[in-house]
Amino acid sequence: MTLGVVTDVSAPLETYDAVHAAVLERSGTAVDGLLLHLARSTTDGFQVIEVWESREDYERGNQEVVGPVFAEVLRGRAAPSVVITEFEVRGLVAPAGAVVT
Numbered sequence: 001m002t003l004g005v006v007t008d009v010s011a012p013l014e015t016y017d018a019v020h021a022a023v024l025e026r027s028g029t030a031v032d033g034l035l036l037h038l039a040r041s042t043t044d045g046f047q048v049i050e051v052w053e054s055r056e057d058y059e060r061g062n063q064e065v066v067g068p069v070f071a072e073v074l075r076g077r078a079a080p081s082v083v084i085t086e087f088e089v090r091g092l093v094a095p096a097g098a099v100v101t
Contacts, residue, residue: 001054001055001088002035002051002052002053002054002088002089002092003051003052003053003054003055003057003058003086003088003089004049004050004051004052004086004087004088004089005048005049005050005051005052005058005084005085005086005087006047006048006049006084006085006086006087007047007048007049007050007082007083007084007085008042008044008045008046008047008082008083008084008085009045009046009047009048009080009081009082010044010045010080010081010082011045011046011080012045013041013045013046015045015046015073015074015080016039016045016046016048018073019066019069019070019073020039022069022072022073023065023066023069026065026069027065031061031065032057032060032061033052033053033054033056033057033058033060033061034050034051034052034053034057034061035051035052035053035092035094036049036050036051036092036094037049037050038050045080051089051092
């Protein structure tokens with residue numbers, strides 16, 4: 001089942017920029033099972049919205065790709081507050097994709 005995830009992170013937007021750049025450097029734009037990824041700044045930090053082919057893909061992507069990169073970017077600093085909200089995806093149209101940094 002397709003899984004949507006909204007992740008709110010209480011950290012500076014520069015943290016997102018560093019993680020995003022490092023993930024692109026390591027994985028390019030192809031993370032198995034990831035259908036959509038976008039981020040935006042919030043008053044408290046940043047928010048990431050993703051759509052995954054399955055929960056298993058989401059968990060694997062975070063364990064194998066995002067988690068290790070995030071830990072490297074933090075360089076031993078305390079992890080920021082993170083709130084994850086999952087949702088059922090009812091429709092997705094992504095006719096052409098481009099990476100915007």
